[in-house]
Amino acid sequence: MAMLPGALLLTxxxxxxxxxxxxxxxxxxxxxxHMVAVGHRESVLDLVIQLRRQPYHGMAVVAACLPSGxxxxxxxxxxxxxxxxxxxxxxxxxKADAVAILACPELDGTALRRLAWELENDRxxxxxxxxxxxxxxxxxxxxxxxxxxxxxxxxxxxxxxxYWVKNLFDRxxxxxxxxxxxxxMLLISALIRATSPGPALFRQARxxxxxxxxxxxxxxxxxxxxxxxxxxxxxxNEFDGVLFKIRKDPRxxxxxxxxxxxxxxxxxxxxxxxxxxMSLVGPRPPLPEExxxxxxxxxxxxxxKPGMTGLWQVSGRSDLSWEESxxxxxxxVENWSLFLDLQILWKTWSAVVHGEGxx
Numbered sequence: 080m081a082m083l084p085g086a087l088l089l090t091x092x093x094x095x096x097x098x099x100x101x102x103x104x105x106x107x108x109x110x111x112x113h114m115v116a117v118g119h120r121e122s123v124l125d126l127v128i129q130l131r132r133q134p135y136h137g138m139a140v141v142a143a144c145l146p147s148g149x150x151x152x153x154x155x156x157x158x159x160x161x162x163x164x165x166x167x168x169x170x171x172x173x174k175a176d177a178v179a180i181l182a183c184p185e186l187d188g189t190a191l192r193r194l195a196w197e198l199e200n201d202r203x204x205x206x207x208x209x210x211x212x213x214x215x216x217x218x219x220x221x222x223x224x225x226x227x228x229x230x231x232x233x234x235x236x237x238x239x240x241x242y243w244v245k246n247l248f249d250r251x252x253x254x255x256x257x258x259x260x261x262x263x264m265l266l267i268s269a270l271i272r273a274t275s276p277g278p279a280l281f282r283q284a285r286x287x288x289x290x291x292x293x294x295x296x297x298x299x300x301x302x303x304x305x306x307x308x309x310x311x312x313x314x315x316n317e318f319d320g321v322l323f324k325i326r327k328d329p330r331x332x333x334x335x336x337x338x339x340x341x342x343x344x345x346x347x348x349x350x351x352x353x354x355x356x357m358s359l360v361g362p363r364p365p366l367p368e369e370x371x372x373x374x375x376x377x378x379x380x381x382x383x384k385p386g387m388t389g390l391w392q393v394s395g396r397s398d399l400s401w402e403e404s405x406x407x408x409x410x411x412v413e414n415w416s417l418f419l420d421l422q423i424l425w426k427t428w429s430a431v432v433h434g435e436g437x438x
Contacts, residue, residue: 106135114130114179115170115173116157117163118145127156170201171201179208182208235413249359274334277302278299361386362391379409
């Protein structure tokens with residue numbers, strides 16, 4: 080019995096190392112399964128982009144089949160090999176291992192059943208994507224009714240015991256982190272003030288849960304009064320959507336560039352977490368002018384507290400497009416859990432150490 084904890088720890092470490100090794104090999108194009116995507120052009124293109132961005136899933140779209148009458152031009156570099164009636168031939172031509180059926184009204188239950196019959200002799204896997212997006216497995220279950228497999232989707236929890244535990248975890252974690260990081264934060268403050276005129280801390284209005292504004296606290300990484308210079312730089316914005324980002328923003332100081340690269344400028348936000356205005360993990364805290372441009376769907380981000388880190392931080396940060404950033408935030412809102420928070424916090428270390436997508 081005394082050896083059981085050690086054996087369990089070694090097993091976890093071994094599985095982690097092997098999973099990382101597999102992810103690296105898949106990033107290099109090895110151990111990939113070839114897939115034929117079936118659906119409308121926009122859905123197929125989205126799947127192609129997502130699987131290219133996340134090769135660790137082990138799937139690569141090598142061909143596509145679009146509705147009858149659709150343009151036959153390549154989809155994101157993937158050849159179109161026919162319409163929905165040509166799926167078996169497309170599978171045989173590219174020697175695919177799987178077929179992904181994306182949500183489209185043309186493929187009803189009868190058509191899917193017939194396609195499954197045609198694919199079963201070659202042992203080709205069939206995946207069917209429902210129209211419901213970004214809902215994780217724990218909230219979804221299949222309930223057969225009258226011969227139909229119906230998806231039962233549970234509502235996300237934004238109140239109750241689980242949310243209370245998350246808030247307690249956030250505040251305790253932030254309090255402990257502030258004690259441990261007090262001396263490094265003092266040293267960073269002294270370095271900022273010694274290298275550029277102005278205060279060490281930067282306070283800015285952000286929008287939190289329910290649309291309530293609060294003052295976020297960060298280390299100052301730009302010249303004092305940088306907000307007044309933003310209007311002159313708007314033509315140089317490199318970000319799509321409502322965000323404003325410039326890779327080589329002239330307002331950023333030399334010390335500020337280092338702090339941003341390793342996300343050290345965000346450490347004072349632990350004060351916001353301790354006060355209950357933010358969470359350790361959550362959507363990116365938006366500016367009020369950004370929220371004014373939100374559509375109905377994007378406002379869904381505001382039903383939970385914004386976070387110091389989140390899916391956007393461990394998935395590319397500023398390298399993400401506006402649509403991808405929104406999708407990740409909404410995915411978190413719909414599927415949050417304390418276990419997911421712990422996973423994101425763990426992955427944040429790697430994202431911060433490598434400094435990818437931070438500017």
